[in-house]
Amino acid sequence: MSKQEQHWEKTRGLLFMTLAIWFVFSIGIFLFGAEMNEVGGPFGYPLTYWFTCQGSLGIFVILIFWFANRQEKIDEEFGFSERGDD
Amino acid sequence: MIKGNFIDNLPKVYGIYTGGFLAFIIIMSIAEQMGMTAKTIGICFVAFTVAIYAIIGYLSRTAQADAYYVAGRQVPTVFNGMATAADWMSGASFVAMAGGIYFKGYGYMALLVGWTGGYVLVASLLAPYLRKFGCYTVPDFIGTRYGGNLSRFMAVVVLTVASFTYVTAQINATGTIASVALDIPFQYAVYVGLISILLCSMLGGMRGVTWTQVAQYIVLIIAYLLPVFWISNKMGAGFFPHFMLADEVARIGELEQQYGFVKNAAADLKTVPKGLAGITKAHSAVNATPWAFISLALAMMMGTASLPHVMMRYFTTPSVKAARKSVGWSLFFIFLLYSSAPMLATLSKLSLIDPSLPTGIIGKSIAEVQAIDWYQNWNQANLMFVSDFNGNGTLELNEFFMGGKAVVLATPEIAGLPYVISGLVAAGGMAAAMSTADGLILAIANAISHDVYYKIIDPKAETAKRLVVARVLLVVIGFAGATIAALEIQGILGSVIWAFDFAMSGLFFPLVLGVWWKRANKEGAIAGMALGLISGAAYLVWVRTGGSGFLGITQLTFGIFGSAVSLVAMVVVSLMTQAPNAATQKMVDNVRVPAGKSVI
Numbered sequence A: 001m002s003k004q005e006q007h008w009e010k011t012r013g014l015l016f017m018t019l020a021i022w023f024v025f026s027i028g029i030f031l032f033g034a035e036m037n038e039v040g041g042p043f044g045y046p047l048t049y050w051f052t053c054q055g056s057l058g059i060f061v062i063l064i065f066w067f068a069n070r071q072e073k074i075d076e077e078f079g080f081s082e083r084g085d086d
Numbered sequence B: 001m002i003k004g005n006f007i008d009n010l011p012k013v014y015g016i017y018t019g020g021f022l023a024f025i026i027i028m029s030i031a032e033q034m035g036m037t038a039k040t041i042g043i044c045f046v047a048f049t050v051a052i053y054a055i056i057g058y059l060s061r062t063a064q065a066d067a068y069y070v071a072g073r074q075v076p077t078v079f080n081g082m083a084t085a086a087d088w089m090s091g092a093s094f095v096a097m098a099g100g101i102y103f104k105g106y107g108y109m110a111l112l113v114g115w116t117g118g119y120v121l122v123a124s125l126l127a128p129y130l131r132k133f134g135c136y137t138v139p140d141f142i143g144t145r146y147g148g149n150l151s152r153f154m155a156v157v158v159l160t161v162a163s164f165t166y167v168t169a170q171i172n173a174t175g176t177i178a179s180v181a182l183d184i185p186f187q188y189a190v191y192v193g194l195i196s197i198l199l200c201s202m203l204g205g206m207r208g209v210t211w212t213q214v215a216q217y218i219v220l221i222i223a224y225l226l227p228v229f230w231i232s233n234k235m236g237a238g239f240f241p242h243f244m245l246a247d248e249v250a251r252i253g254e255l256e257q258q259y260g261f262v263k264n265a266a267a268d269l270k271t272v273p274k275g276l277a278g279i280t281k282a283h284s285a286v287n288a289t290p291w292a293f294i295s296l297a298l299a300m301m302m303g304t305a306s307l308p309h310v311m312m313r314y315f316t317t318p319s320v321k322a323a324r325k326s327v328g329w330s331l332f333f334i335f336l337l338y339s340s341a342p343m344l345a346t347l348s349k350l351s352l353i354d355p356s357l358p359t360g361i362i363g364k365s366i367a368e369v370q371a372i373d374w375y376q377n378w379n380q381a382n383l384m385f386v387s388d389f390n391g392n393g394t395l396e397l398n399e400f401f402m403g404g405k406a407v408v409l410a411t412p413e414i415a416g417l418p419y420v421i422s423g424l425v426a427a428g429g430m431a432a433a434m435s436t437a438d439g440l441i442l443a444i445a446n447a448i449s450h451d452v453y454y455k456i457i458d459p460k461a462e463t464a465k466r467l468v469v470a471r472v473l474l475v476v477i478g479f480a481g482a483t484i485a486a487l488e489i490q491g492i493l494g495s496v497i498w499a500f501d502f503a504m505s506g507l508f509f510p511l512v513l514g515v516w517w518k519r520a521n522k523e524g525a526i527a528g529m530a531l532g533l534i535s536g537a538a539y540l541v542w543v544r545t546g547g548s549g550f551l552g553i554t555q556l557t558f559g560i561f562g563s564a565v566s567l568v569a570m571v572v573v574s575l576m577t578q579a580p581n582a583a584t585q586k587m588v589d590n591v592r593v594p595a596g597k598s599v600i
Helices: A003-026 A028-036 A047-077 B007-033 B038-059 B065-073 B077-088 B091-104 B106-133 B138-146 B149-182 B186-201 B205-234 B246-259 B266-270 B290-304 B308-316 B320-338 B341-353 B366-370 B373-380 B406-414 B419-457 B463-487 B492-516 B522-544 B558-576 B582-591
Strands: B384-386 B400-403
Touching: A003 A028, A003 A047, A003 B106, A003 B290, A028 A047, A028 B106, A028 B290, A047 B106, A047 B320, A047 B341, B007 B038, B007 B205, B007 B419, B038 B149, B038 B186, B038 B205, B038 B419, B065 B205, B065 B308, B065 B463, B077 B205, B077 B308, B077 B320, B077 B419, B091 B106, B091 B149, B091 B320, B091 B341, B091 B406, B091 B419, B106 B138, B106 B290, B106 B308, B106 B320, B106 B341, B106 B492, B106 B582, B138 B149, B138 B308, B138 B419, B138 B492, B138 B522, B138 B582, B149 B186, B149 B308, B149 B419, B149 B463, B149 B492, B149 B522, B186 B205, B186 B419, B186 B463, B205 B308, B205 B320, B205 B341, B205 B406, B205 B419, B246 B341, B290 B492, B290 B558, B308 B320, B308 B419, B308 B492, B341 B406, B366 B373, B366 B384, B373 B384, B373 B406, B400 B406, B406 B419, B419 B463, B492 B522, B492 B558, B492 B582, B522 B558
Parallel strands: none
Antiparallel strands: B384 B400
16 A cells, blocks of 8 residues: 555544544434433533533534644654645 | 734734724723713724724735735634634624524524534545645636536536625625614615725735734624623623523523413514514523434534635635644634623523513513613614513513514613623624625635636636736625615525525535545536535425425525435436546545645
8 A cells, every 4th residue: 555545544534533523512412412401511501501502612623623633643644744834 | 013024923913903902992981981972982883993994904905816815825823713713703693693592592502513513524524625725716626626617617606606695694784783883774884884895805805804804803702702701790690601600591491480481372473573582492401303403503514614705714824734723723713702602692581581680671560661771772773572462561571572683782781781882792793794794705706706707718817807807796796795685685694594505505515525535527526516506496495485395304404405415416427427537536646645736
């Protein structure tokens, strides 16, 4: 397998992982919205309510930065990252 | 004061700007103490901020294609994040979102999840690859990746349909705010709004829009957060509302139980002015089926990843790496406002319905409520209404009606904040609507000038001529949008959601598969765009004209149907026709690697 193919395989792996986490917090948990809302969440809000107004949103922010860092590492590993700028 | 390169000095420039704006707020509040009228304060806020944007727009003028189309590709990540957040958060997010949460609760909050979750798709599926591609516009990517004028043209069509639906709503919003703040009729205010919008974008194109959007973000976020924190503190609800409103949310639940949601008779409801609504849904309880929630969130997420005015913001970063990080910053800046909207809705609702609070009106006598100053003001503005349906002389929960905009616009006044805050909120709403309108008009004008005029009609045109065409189109599209906005066909929020559905119907899969599926070819992309857009639009018309729909897909989520058709059409047609040639395959390989020259 060429360097480029390996790089793409890792990139795709990271994509699937990112999308899996995204799926859980944008779709998965809301399948059980009614049940989850009976449980107390952070800061005392009902759990589903908390996810819709802060939890999922905040997780998406962290997820994107995490993804960006992981992808940078993959690019560096194969010597495909850009030089010089940021 | 400022030496050297503008880009290196950005933190300083915007630091001074923010300080200046805060000073302006303080000066205004002193002026209010000294007797300046509410109307003058409103005019000062809107006029002052718009003048600043116009100056930035003028200073950013350019005669270079690179600067006009992609701001010279040198916008640092954090600043591009702010610009994207302003680009993204429209008049609807600013003025209508808290109101939507106030009235509809959980079912509506799918929009919060959808309008943020979409950025994960932007960051992981598209933005870095399109940045590497080096295109000027989104149709530029489609046209080059798939080849041929038809695919390019189809992408322009989808972009125009989606963005134009969206932009009329934004011009409408600038008109509404300008008409209230400047006290002029709406039909004229729309054009005042339009001219303000064009001042930012005409001379500098993307460069001008970028630097005004950063300035607009600063205004709109201050204008949103300051009242939320102030009201929360004033009500004694907690000094950091986001972490401290659990008791208030629970208290609203108790009061809802106590009052019950009484259903009004149809005849009674007829007497309520149009556009006003009562509280009929639980505040924090789950009041929608999982599919209703998920389908709306999903449609908004895929729509986010297909809207060209957002995508093109990531063409302006200096590198692929920066494009990825910049998506994260964008969402962070959006998060600041979106996570505050539910808090504002909570504070607003509790302050109105809790009889133990001095501002609470439920349970008071109707005559007493009608004598309150702020009630009279907002009743006159056609945003509040009470009526004694059951004739007991006391105001019940089901007898109080409010417009969605009132949550943002009226809550500061109800809570007893000085008028300077209302002026600030008007400036914030104006900034939100203007920045989005600018991004959208520019996206349409750039696509037509670059992809239709330069790439299809006259590939030999010189830069100067191309930029003239781009600017003329900007004005034409702006006026077309304003003319339609002046007709006031449809509410602000409805048309915003449609724009997402149109965009995802036609563009989501052609964009994503262009990067992630090498086998995707021209014929497939054309079929995907055309059939996706047509079937999505047909579904919308069908449901609007009384069709029952299927699978619970409504007029707000028709993009799910459109994009499904688009995906199937694209895969089937691609596989039935020839694989893309070696040069195209190589192009895709090249896009997938950050290092090296851009593709175009």
